[in-house]
Amino acid sequence: MSLAASQEDFAQALLHAERPLPAGITTARGQPDAARFAVYRNNVYVGLTKALAQRFPVTERLVGAAFFTAMARLYAQDNKPASPRIIDYGDDFPAFIAAFEPAAELAYLADVARLEAAWTRAYHAADAALPDLSAVAAMAPDALPNLRLAAHPSAALIRSPHPVGSIWGAHQSATVPPMEAWDAETVLVVRPDMDVNVHIVPAQDGIFAQALFGGAPLGEAAEAAFAHEPAFDFGAALVGLHALGAFAGIHQGDVP
Amino acid sequence: MTDAATRSDCPPRRLPSHLPSHPPRHLPPRAGLGLKPEHYGHVLEHRPDIGFFEVHAENYMGAGGPPHRYLEAVAKLYPLSLHGVGLSIGAARPLDKAHLSRLRTLVERYKPQSFSEHLAWSTHDTGFLNDLLPLPYTDETLARVIDHVDEAQQAIGQRLLLENPSTYVLFADSTIDEIDFLEEIAARTGCGLLLDVNNVMVSSVNHRLDPRTYIDRFPVERVGEIHLAGYDETVDGAGDRLLIDAHGSPVKTDVMALYEHALARTGPVPTLIEWDNDVPDFATLQAEAVRADALIVREAARRNRQTRAA
Known part of the structure; x- marks a missing residue:
């Protein structure tokens, strides 16, 4: 398999937990191991949800850590950082929250998130x-x-x-x-x-x-x-x- | 397994002549720390005796604000290491030109004594995957990484140190040993190597290798910096030990012992304590730096004694 094809296979398995492990990965035992591959899956999503929690601390406090992590995880599933410049990550998280049905009860939540997104943009602005x-x-x-x-x-x-x-x-x-x-x-x-x-x-x-x-x-x-x-x-x-x-x-x- | 010695016969033609193979200014052979925003104030006020500071390049890619203000002040007081975590050198796809340009801007602005990146990949059609993903070691990936390291050094205008990875899986396709792979990249591009001793421990335990043998085989003459960090530990699906490169705790005793073993080969080398998650107070970080400095000093003394005896 070409490197491009093998990385595409790896990425698909990484992003979709229901997919089988990528072809060709193994262990010193000679057997593939799902728990090992799960470390990479976990790193991607823990890293992204943590980045969002750091950028949106009041939003997290308003809904609690468990709810926030679940919401951030769903956002991260379909929204990866556009570039390695991770400081921009979550610019459209407030819009996601505004449309996020389970948080509809907290009508103000998306606006608090807008404020927090603006805060970090201001922090890094020229x-x-x-x-x-x-x-x-x-x-x-x-x-x-x-x-x-x-x-x-x-x-x-x-x-x-x-x-x-x-x-x-x-x-x-x-x-x-x-x-x-x-x-x-x-x-x-x-x-x-x-x-x-x-x-x-x-x-x-x-x-x-x-x-x-x-x-x-x-x-x-x-x-x-x-x-x-x-x-x-x-x-x-x-x-x-x-x-x-x-x-x-x-x-x-x-x-x- | 491909014979690395044969491939090394290719001349190291890729390092452009205007790039010095040894940068004019080096990091000192001391322990350094990652510079964290929560410690900006402390560092500037107390000017602690730390050999150098290292920052993740991607955290300084905003247009302005406190990160640049503080980094400018710290870089006037301490040698600086710029460590990239997003270039995706091991990707099949081309390097991100905009990202290379952002890195060059940082290098020109801060003139770091060292720039380093990872043997890993992290880019995909859906976006940046925010992890250091492993790659198979084959002739195809070797050629790709050599091209990318070469392109990065040209674009950034500085020699790069390439870091050995920590990995949790192996690839059935791999035909080249990891150390041979790294050495060949260095031989062909003129890049240096960053020896992450914690990564050596993590990968060795995870793949049933002897970490000391890894260190003993590593081309130490190419090492420009060492990294140390704390790992987490769990077990895999078969109950085998599985170490995770976590950067959220003190350096473990076995990694410090392996570091001491590495120092005996490398001699005193700039050594970074990496602690990026659950960052503790500065005193805790400094205590880690003191541990590493003590081993560097001891190794320097041992070499002095040897020289005198000879």
Whole structure:
């Protein structure tokens, strides 16, 4: 058998426990041994589910280790890392959780996982200096609507009908404090320097930031936020989001 | 069994002339530790007396953030070994060019004193299989691995150390002994070898071989680094001892004894303590490094005495 054919055979047996052992594997006794081949099967899936547990610790805490491992194992069955760059593994695990029937009762689970996926993306994102906002303050008011602000490479917004930021925050300590309220939350995940921060921001600020991150000019982004909340405070939102590190550049006209 | 000596008659033409066969800067003949994120702060604050640090290349393939910030700081203070776990050198399929390019970027940025990878494969149509899978030792696989090691060294611009694997199964198709296989790759590509002593113990027990004989036959002149780690133990379907390369516990006594035996042949060599799962506090890791350093020092002293006596 060619090396390509033998590795395909090996991989199929590795990935599907119901398949027979690959042809040609043996032991010093001269007999193939299923328990030995199972070490490789186990390594693949234990390695992948462990990688997911490391990336999604709050998600794991919310459902318990046994449920999480079973869910992660099912995800890993059909979703292998796209490359050896394992730090990206699980980018679409939140979408899998959203469609995972046994977890449907925990409607907020997928959004917590989205937050955790954003957290590790922010951790590994490109570093970028924060722009100087004082230039904006000095601008003629009619220049402002056309201004564009580029998202910081680490920045991500999670808009959820659930208190996703509060749930995540409550599970950062050993003992989980009771939830005081159960409201929709918008969360900004961002790493302005070396620490990844998770901020709960007003919903209208989230809409504003989302529009800016999508490339909309300031005027258009502000209109979207006003449409959601007439009391939207444009200046406070801009200064506030900037102070959290949400932006990496200010441009007149199109973002280059 | 194919005769490795005949195949070695092919000149080692593959190492490009611009690649020094001995890198200008080496890892020191000391014990080193894997650098783990939970210990970044401790290492930078206390600057412990450790010979070198090793990182898995794949953990530093993000664009930025704390991993690069800390690795940059640590690499200014300590010699660095870059250890790849995802290149899949033993795969039938071509090497991943994007991955080679990411490795080259890391080598250019951090200028590690050593770069190493595994004699194993891990890539498939469905994605990365996240394990170091075994390959049969045949003329076909030998040619494939030689091409891949050659390509990797060219792409990365640095000599590579190839690590002997730990394996749980054998292949009926294998016609070449593992050591002959490794030696032939090194002879043909100019690559060095990484002797993982724990892997020697694991594979030897698993395949009913004598680990000391393996060490005695290993081409020690090509060894640029040694790895030590803790194994787990179970039994196979027939009740035979089955050792698992687990990297989650202290180095076992029999592996330390085998290491001492290996040192007597290799002389003092950079030696990494691998502990990648259930990573303990730094003091526990450092205690493991102290154990290895003591054996390195003892071997150096023994050689000095021999030299003086001669």
